[in-house]
Amino acid sequence: MTLDNLERQLQTLEKGSRFILRDDLYDLTELEQLLEKAAARKLKIALLDTGKLAPADLERLSAFVFSFYTSDTARPDFQVLSQLSLTLSSGGCRLRYFIQGQLEDSSDLFSNVELFDSIFISGRDRARPLDQLGRLAEEVSHSRSTLVYYHHQKPEENLASIGLKNCWIHLSSKAITEESEIMILDIMKNIIKNKGRLVVHVDRSLPYAFLKELEEAGAFLVFNLPPVEPASRIFRLIKTWQKKDLPDKAFYLYKEIMA
Numbered sequence: 001m002t003l004d005n006l007e008r009q010l011q012t013l014e015k016g017s018r019f020i021l022r023d024d025l026y027d028l029t030e031l032e033q034l035l036e037k038a039a040a041r042k043l044k045i046a047l048l049d050t051g052k053l054a055p056a057d058l059e060r061l062s063a064f065v066f067s068f069y070t071s072d073t074a075r076p077d078f079q080v081l082s083q084l085s086l087t088l089s090s091g092g093c094r095l096r097y098f099i100q101g102q103l104e105d106s107s108d109l110f111s112n113v114e115l116f117d118s119i120f121i122s123g124r125d126r127a128r129p130l131d132q133l134g135r136l137a138e139e140v141s142h143s144r145s146t147l148v149y150y151h152h153q154k155p156e157e158n159l160a161s162i163g164l165k166n167c168w169i170h171l172s173s174k175a176i177t178e179e180s181e182i183m184i185l186d187i188m189k190n191i192i193k194n195k196g197r198l199v200v201h202v203d204r205s206l207p208y209a210f211l212k213e214l215e216e217a218g219a220f221l222v223f224n225l226p227p228v229e230p231a232s233r234i235f236r237l238i239k240t241w242q243k244k245d246l247p248d249k250a251f252y253l254y255k256e257i258m259a
Helices: 003-012 028-040 055-061 078-089 130-141 157-162 178-193 208-217 233-242
Strands: 018-022 044-048 067-071 094-099 118-122 147-151 167-172 197-202 220-223
Touching: 003 028, 018 028, 028 044, 028 055, 055 078, 067 078, 078 094, 118 130, 130 147, 130 157, 130 167, 147 157, 157 167, 157 178, 178 197, 178 208, 197 208, 208 220, 208 233, 220 233
Parallel strands: 018 044, 044 067, 067 094, 094 118, 118 147, 147 167, 167 197, 197 220
Antiparallel strands: none
C-alpha cells in the first residue's frame, strides 16, 4: 500500500480504532507523518517491529503514543530491549514482546519482565513446558507486566498454574471435547481464584449450556462462528459478547486469532 493510500485509509477509521503498521514498509519520516495523522484522529497504532529501527529512531517516534510489538527474533539482545523500554516508556508508549523461539530456563526474560507491557507466547509451533510457563507467570504476577499464553494443545489440569494475576490464557473450542468440559470448568475456577483470566475462542459450536457456564465462571468468549439462526440462544450470546472489549494488552494484534 502506498503512503497516500494508507493516509486515505486512516481518514476513514473511527476514533479509537486500532491500526497495524510494519516498520520496514516506510522510512522514518513517513512513519512520523503516519503517527502524527493517527494521533490527530485519536487512533491506536500498533507498530510491528522487524529490527529495522535503531533506538535513536524510536526516540524520534516516541513523541507519539503507540504500542511497539517486538520479538525475540527481531530483538534478541536484552540490553537493546532495556534501552528501547526506557526510550518508549518516557513518551507513554508500550513495549510488547512475542517469544517466537525456544524459551530457555536461563533466559534473561525471567528477571526482566518489567521491561514489557505484555509478553506473548504461543504453543502453536512447539509445545511449551507448563512448569516453565508457570515460573514465568509467577514472575509476571508480581509485576506490572502481562503474560498472554495461547494454548494450542489439549487442555491439561495444570494449565491453571499459568492463570495467575496479570496472566491471560487463550484456548480454542477446537481443543475442547465433551469429556473435557468438567476439567475446563475446574481449570476456570482455579484461574479465577488466582486472579488470572481465560479467553475461550469459540471456533466450533459448543453446547449453549456449557458456554453459559463458562461465561458465569468468568471466561471471556470470542466467537468465530459462521452465521447462526437469529432466533437461537447462541445468537443472543454472540451479540452480547461482540459488544465487550478485550484489553489490547491481552491479545496479540488481532482479538479473533489464536496466535
